[in-house]
Amino acid sequence: MSSWFPPEASVQAAAMDRAFSGIWFGAVLALVVLVGLAVTFVIQFRRRDPSARGAAAGPVDRRLQVIWVLGAMILAVTAFAADLGGFFGQTVPPLGATEVDVVARQDGWTFHHPGGYVADTLHVTAGENVVLKLRSDDLPHSFTVPALRINQGVLPDRTTRTWFMADRVDTFAVRSNTHGTAPTALITHTPDSYARWQDSVSDLFATMDPVEVGAHLYLKLGCKTCHSLDGSRLTGPSLQDVFGGTFESRTGAMNLVDEAFVRESLLDPAASVRAGYEPVMTVFAGRIDDREIDAIIAWLKTISTFVESAADDAEVEG
Amino acid sequence: MTSTSYLDSGGWINTSDHKKIGLMFLVWTLGLFLFGALLATFLKLKIWQGGVDLTLLRQMQTYHGVAMVFLVVIPIIPSVLGYFLLPLQLGAREMALPALSRCSLRFYGLGTVLVLASLFTAPVASGWTFARPDLLGGGSFVVLAAGLALMALSWVMTGLNFIVTVHRLRAPGLGYLDLPVLTWSLYLTSYVLVVSGMVFGGGIVAVALASLRGQALLGGQTFPLLWQQIFWFATTPAAFFALVPAAGVITEVIAGMSRRPVIGYRGLVGSLATLVVASFLIWGVRLADSGQGAMATFTFAVLSLLVVIPVALITFSWLATLWRGAVLCAAPTTLVVAFLVSAGIGTVLGLFLSNLSVGRFLAGTMFATAHIHYVMLGGVITALLAGVHFWWPKFTGRTYHQGWARGSAVLYLVGLNVAFFPQIMMGTRGLGRGLVDPAPGLEGLQIISTVGMVVLLLGFVFMAFNLVRSLVLGETAAANPWGATTLEWEAASPPVAGNFAVLPRGRGPYEG
Numbered sequence: 046m047s048s049w050f051p052p053e054a055s056v057q058a059a060a061m062d063r064a065f066s067g068i069w070f071g072a073v074l075a076l077v078v079l080v081g082l083a084v085t086f087v088i089q090f091r092r093r094d095p096s097a098r099g100a101a102a103g104p105v106d107r108r109l110q111v112i113w114v115l116g117a118m119i120l121a122v123t124a125f126a127a128d129l130g131g132f133f134g135q136t137v138p139p140l141g142a143t144e145v146d147v148v149a150r151q152d153g154w155t156f157h158h159p160g161g162y163v164a165d166t167l168h169v170t171a172g173e174n175v176v177l178k179l180r181s182d183d184l185p186h187s188f189t190v191p192a193l194r195i196n197q198g199v200l201p202d203r204t205t206r207t208w209f210m211a212d213r214v215d216t217f218a219v220r221s222n223t224h225g226t227a228p229t230a231l232i233t234h235t236p237d238s239y240a241r242w243q244d245s246v247s248d249l250f251a252t253m254d255p256v257e258v259g260a261h262l263y264l265k266l267g268c269k270t271c272h273s274l275d276g277s278r279l280t281g282p283s284l285q286d287v288f289g290g291t292f293e294s295r296t297g298a299m300n301l302v303d304e305a306f307v308r309e310s311l312l313d314p315a316a317s318v319r320a321g322y323e324p325v326m327t328v329f330a331g332r333i334d335d336r337e338i339d340a341i342i343a344w345l346k347t348i349s350t351f352v353e354s355a356a357d358d359a360e361v362e363g
Numbered sequence: 364m365t366s367t368s369y370l371d372s373g374g375w376i377n378t379s380d381h382k383k384i385g386l387m388f389l390v391w392t393l394g395l396f397l398f399g400a401l402l403a404t405f406l407k408l409k410i411w412q413g414g415v416d417l418t419l420l421r422q423m424q425t426y427h428g429v430a431m432v433f434l435v436v437i438p439i440i441p442s443v444l445g446y447f448l449l450p451l452q453l454g455a456r457e458m459a460l461p462a463l464s465r466c467s468l469r470f471y472g473l474g475t476v477l478v479l480a481s482l483f484t485a486p487v488a489s490g491w492t493f494a495r496p497d498l499l500g501g502g503s504f505v506v507l508a509a510g511l512a513l514m515a516l517s518w519v520m521t522g523l524n525f526i527v528t529v530h531r532l533r534a535p536g537l538g539y540l541d542l543p544v545l546t547w548s549l550y551l552t553s554y555v556l557v558v559s560g561m562v563f564g565g566g567i568v569a570v571a572l573a574s575l576r577g578q579a580l581l582g583g584q585t586f587p588l589l590w591q592q593i594f595w596f597a598t599t600p601a602a603f604f605a606l607v608p609a610a611g612v613i614t615e616v617i618a619g620m621s622r623r624p625v626i627g628y629r630g631l632v633g634s635l636a637t638l639v640v641a642s643f644l645i646w647g648v649r650l651a652d653s654g655q656g657a658m659a660t661f662t663f664a665v666l667s668l669l670v671v672i673p674v675a676l677i678t679f680s681w682l683a684t685l686w687r688g689a690v691l692c693a694a695p696t697t698l699v700v701a702f703l704v705s706a707g708i709g710t711v712l713g714l715f716l717s718n719l720s721v722g723r724f725l726a727g728t729m730f731a732t733a734h735i736h737y738v739m740l741g742g743v744i745t746a747l748l749a750g751v752h753f754w755w756p757k758f759t760g761r762t763y764h765q766g767w768a769r770g771s772a773v774l775y776l777v778g779l780n781v782a783f784f785p786q787i788m789m790g791t792r793g794l795g796r797g798l799v800d801p802a803p804g805l806e807g808l809q810i811i812s813t814v815g816m817v818v819l820l821l822g823f824v825f826m827a828f829n830l831v832r833s834l835v836l837g838e839t840a841a842a843n844p845w846g847a848t849t850l851e852w853e854a855a856s857p858p859v860a861g862n863f864a865v866l867p868r869g870r871g872p873y874e875g
Contacts, residue, residue, distance in 0.1 A: 049791045057720075065721050065791070072711035076704075079678055083703050086685035090621065091692050098846070099623025099688035102873070110627065110679050117675035121668055124718060131720030136657040151497070184497065184580060185587050187652055189727050191793025194720075196727040198654025201584040205654045222652065222727040222795055224421060224488075224495055 054192040054217065055209050060131050061194045068124040075120055138208035142174035149179065149186040149199045149221070154229040155264060162246045163265040167219065169211065171233040176208040186221040190231055193217065214238070250336065259344025262337055271326065274348060281326060282319060288342070289351025293320045307342050368760065372860040379461035382858065384468050385447030386758065389751070392439045393827065395475060396744070399430035400820055407813040421488035421498065428491025429507070433514055434475055436739045437601045440608040441521050441556060442471070444750045445549045447758065449525060451851035451858065452546045454534025454867045459527040463520050470517035477510030492594055493567075496581070499574050508571035515564030518601070522556030525549055534850065537869025540632075543849045544618075544625060544872075547632045548611025551639045555600045555607075558643070563597035566590065588653055595649040600642035603713075603738055606706065607638050609746030610677055613702055616695045616753045617681050619847030621688025624873035627680040634673030641669050648717045652726040660719065667717040674710060691845060694768035698749035701776040705741025708780075712737055712787070730790025736783045745779075748772070748826065755830060756840030760857040763833035771825035778819030785812040848875025 053059045090099070145167065146157035156167045169175045179188055179199040186199040188207065192215075197207040199221075211217075217231040234242060245251070249258045263269055263284075271280040282292075291301045295318045300306055309316050311333060314326035346352040369382050378384070406423045409415045450458055458464050481487065487500040487507055500507075529542070529550045542550070566581075570590060573581050582589025618625045625631060647655060647663035681703075690696060712734040716722045725731060752772075756762055785808035790796075794805055843852040851858075852875075853867045 049788060051793050061720055061724060064718070065715070068715055068718060068721065072714065076707050076711060079682075079707055080700070080703050082682050083685060084700060086682065086688070087690050087692065087696060087700065090685065090688050090690050092622070092689040096846075097622070097689040099621045099684075099690075102624035102626065105627045105630070105683065109683075110630075110676070113679045114672055114675040117671050121671040121714060124714065125664070125668060128718040128721050132657075132661070132723075135720055135723075181587075184495070185591075185654065187654075187727060189652075189795070191724075191728075194724045196652045196724045198650075198652050200587045200654040201580075202587065203654075220795055224490060224498065 050194075051191050053194075054211055054213055054215065055194070056212065057131065057135060057209060058192065058194040060134070061128075064124075064128040064131055067127045071120040071124050075117065135207065138176040138206060139174045142176040142208055143169065144176050144178060145169070147177050147179045147188065147199070148182055149188070149226065150182045151184065151225055151227065153227045154219075157265070160243070161265055162243055163261065164246055166229055167231045168239065168242050169231070169233055170236055170239045171211050171214050174208060174210050176206060179205050179207070184223070186223050186226045189220050189222055190217050193231075196222070250340075255340040255343040256347055257344075258337070258340040259342070262333075262341055263344070266329065266333070267327070281322060284345060284348065286349050286351060288345040288349040290349070294318060295320050304342050307345065308338055311338060311341070366859060366864070368855070368857045369860045369862075370759075370857055377465070379457075379465040380860070381446045381450050381458045381461070381464055382758075382862075384464045385443055385445070387468060388438075388442035388446060388471070389758075391472065391475070392435050392443060395430055395434045396439075397823075399427050399435060400816075400823070402427040402430070404813075404816050404820060407809075407816055411809060411813055418488055421490070422486040425487050425490055426482060429478060429511070431739065432491060432598070432602050433511055434478065436605050436743050437556075437559075437598075438471065438514075438518060438521070439747055440605060440612060440743065440750070441518075441525065441549055441552055442467075443747065444545070444612060444754070445521070445525060445608070448754065448851055449528055449546060449549055450532065451757075451854055451862055452543050452849055453529065453532050454537060454850045454853075454863065454869060455528065455532035456861045456863070456866070457532075458524055459531050460524045463524045467517045467520040467524065470513045470520065474510045474513035474517060477506050477513065479510075481507035481510065492591070493570060494591060494594075496570070496574060496578075496590075499570075501574075504574055505571050508567045511567050512564045515560040515567070518556040518560035519564070522553035522560065525553040526557075529553075534867055534869040537850075540629070541869055541872050544614040544628070544631055544635075545608075545611040545849075548608045548614075548635050551635055552605075552608045555604065555639060555642070559597040559601035562593060563601070566593040566597065588650065588655060591650060591653060592646065595646035596643070599646045599649065600639065603735075604638060604642035605743045606710075606738060606746075607635055607642075609702070609706070609743045610635060612746045612750040612753075613699055614677075614681065614684075615847075615849065616699050616749050617684050617688075618873055619753060619845045619849075619852075620693065620696050620699070621685050621690040622846045622848075623684050623688040624848070625680060626683035627676065628872050630676045631680045634676040637673045638670065641666070641673075645670075645717075648722075649726075651716075651719075651723045660723070664717050664719050664722070667713075671714075693752075693765055693845075694763075694772055695749050695753040695845075697769045697772040698745060698752060701772060701779075702742065702745040702749060704776065705737055705745055705779055709734060709737030709739075709742050725790055726796075728790035728796055729786045729794045730796075732796050733783050733786035733790060736786070741779055741783070745775075748775075751830070753845070754851075755833070756844050756856050757851060757854070758857065759834060759837075760840050760855075761833045761837035762840045762844065763829050763837055767829040767832075768826065771822045771829060773822075775819060775822030775826065778815050778817070778822050781815030782812050782819050783815070785809070785815070848873045 050062050143159055148155040153165050156164050181199045181201045187196060188199055189196045193209045195207055195209055197205055211233040214233050214235055219229045219231050249261060273279050273283045274285050276283045276285050287302050291299050294300055300317055312330040315324045318324045369380055375383055402423050481503040484503040485500045487504050489495040489498040570581050580587055614625055645663055645667045647659050648667050651660050716726055716734055752768060789805050789808050840856045842856050850867050854863050
């Protein structure tokens with residue numbers, strides 16, 4: 046049935062195609078028997094004489110009836126059982142697999158790869174087990190890769206999982222069954238090309254301007270989990286309208302959030318803790334370099350009304 | 364009143380004569396069927412042409428689905444064959460609640476008008492399951508939802524009316540286990556119409572209110588699947604298990620055409636009842652790829668296996684009835700075979716979809732689209748057509764041209780398979796169920812499928828033409844042209860206004 050399916054790109058795909066062929070065989074058998082018998086009877090017992098009547102009602106032949114029902118049951122249960130292994134295999138991911146956090150939105154996907162590499166396409170090494178932890182930021186979507194026979198729903202407010210092991214280096218289309226969701230791609234690598242891809246993502250500055258890099262780091266470094274951008278309070282204060290503002294610290298001192306203060310907040314957050322908050326912010330010293338801190342600062346300015354105009358930016362940066 | 368045909372007595376607009384109501388439903392639903400079919404053909408041609416606006420395609424697809432499922436497939440067998448035949452099969456003169464029959468027709472009419480009206484403002488593009496709240500199309504969705512709510516009320520009224528009629532108006536001596544299988548299937552389906560009608564009607568109103576408040580999802584982020592669950596809970600029994608009344612029709616046709624009592628009557632009735640109960644337990648099969656938990660998916664899949672036993676018992680009865688029958692080879696028989704082929708394919712495709720890993724993959728593809736079409740068109744509509752050809756002499760007092768009828772039935776069956784079999788293969792190849800995906804490498808299948816649609820439509824139009832032609836040119840029909848045994852054949856063709864000159868007495872099923 047190879048022409049029926051897209052070329053298999055994983056062990057699971059091969060198993061699923063085998064199960065499909067088995068069910069197909071049973072289905073064709075059942076249909077041929079049913080329709081074949083019906084047509085045979087229609088022809089064999091056709092009304093030759095207009096006034097003829099069929100045989101009077103007799104008792105049902107129980108033996109035949111039981112055989113018929115059992116036959117159907119056996120076909121259906123066998124098909125079900127043949128496919129069960131595939132389901133459990135798909136539901137329970139192998140231990141020690143690489144985990145990728147996936148966030149779906151109408152306008153695109155965000156893949157948080159291990160090591161903090163964030164991209165809008167999914168990158169994995171061929172031959173490695175990958176678990177996807179999927180979540181939606183807006184409506185329900187699905188993560189569907191025909192070549193891997195994967196079709197997993199993605200919902201807001203809860204995490205769904207699926208896993209796979211792609212067995213060749215290629216680029217696969219990823220779509221959602223829901224209308225309007227942006228498509229994306231799965232790119233499988235050799236270990237070498239995966240490393241090269243990592244290098245290219247880590248040099249964000251090659252393709253983005255500093256403000257974009259800042260916005261990207263907000264997602265990539267997980268600031269998002271504690272800081273909103275809409276003024277609402279999470280674990281930490283919203284980052285909207287922070288830069289250039291003056292806030293009271295726990296010790297009562299008034300702090301102006303300027304470049305130096307942001308730098309300190311990132312490298313040594315406990316040095317000055319805003320009043321009303323706990324000193325729980327992640328220490329980013331060692332995880333972030335100067336250029337990235339500058340990018341975050343440049344971006345924070347764009348989302349603060351305390352920063353008047355681009356002229357200020359130029360002055361501060363100089 | 365007792366000697367003139369119902370067709371010649373009284374008007375149509377304000378009538379509550381169950382036979383006229385049935386005929387009006389026939390014209391109305393088949394008109395909508397044609398509308399839905401033309402939309403689909405148009406859609407196919409557009410996709411073939413390529414480069415069309417996605418929103419337009421989505422809108423056409425939405426209205427095709429809405430029209431076919433809610434305005435045609437769910438109500439068609441009860442509203443057309445049910446209204447016409449139920450009192451006749453019971454040996455009664457009228458429905459128990461004639462005013463409610465009329466009301467149901469009017470709600471249906473008004474509902475369809477509203478649904479179509481929403482087309483002219485900002486057509487909804489959310490798909491027929493309304494799963495994309497962002498594409499509901501604002502104000503016009505409210506109009507559409509109001510139309511569907513009226514429609515759902517019309518199902519509820521029909522259901523209540525049938526239940527009361529079966530309880531109260533059976534001819535003397537006609538016990539529950541003497542009822543023809545069609546009557547049983549209509550009676551059982553009435554409960555589905557009442558429950559699904561209320562759940563679906565309430566649900567669609569809730570979605571409309573939520574969308575008016577600007578709420579993105581019914582149930583919000585906390586219960587993102589709430590609407591989809593309500594939806595499939597209501598539509599699985601009403602739309603997919605519209606195969607239950609379809610099976611009732613097929614049973615009557617088989618018994619009538621082979622002049623033989625239905626073999627395994629009790630098993631058959633019990634199976635239909637089991638199917639109705641089961642249909643309310645397996646909505647989650649449709650949600651296998653939605654993100655619902657693995658345990659839920661597993662449970663629903665196991666429950667759906669229960670369907671196999673009643674389906675086997677029903678087909679056994681059919682075969683056993685044909686065997687040693689005196690089978691008349693006429694148009695209804697041809698359509699019975701067409702039903703067995705296409706509803707059979709539909710049922711086994713359903714088996715694939717309720718399998719766990721295979722099903723989850725295929726659920727997101729055109730395979731699911733093919734399944735829906737084989738069940739609803741191949742099953743429900745084919746059964747309706749078989750029924751219409753079987754009872755046409757009773758409806759109109761005329762006989763239609765057999766050669767034309769059988770020829771167009773064959774054309775219809777061929778077209779149906781040429782149109783929808785390729786969709787099965789497009790599905791396994793991974794083409795998404797949205798229909799509108801670009802499909803590199805699948806153009807060949809798309810073209811075959813489009814040609815099939817045209818053939819199917821031709822078959823349908825020829826069939827309809829032949830029936831209409833019989834009204835003018837057909838010979839007068841005998842009261843019982845096939846030699847069938849149920850009570851409706853005791854009435855004249857067409858029946859007189861009060862159905863029977865002398866009310867018949869009940870007797871065992873298919874004793875005649």
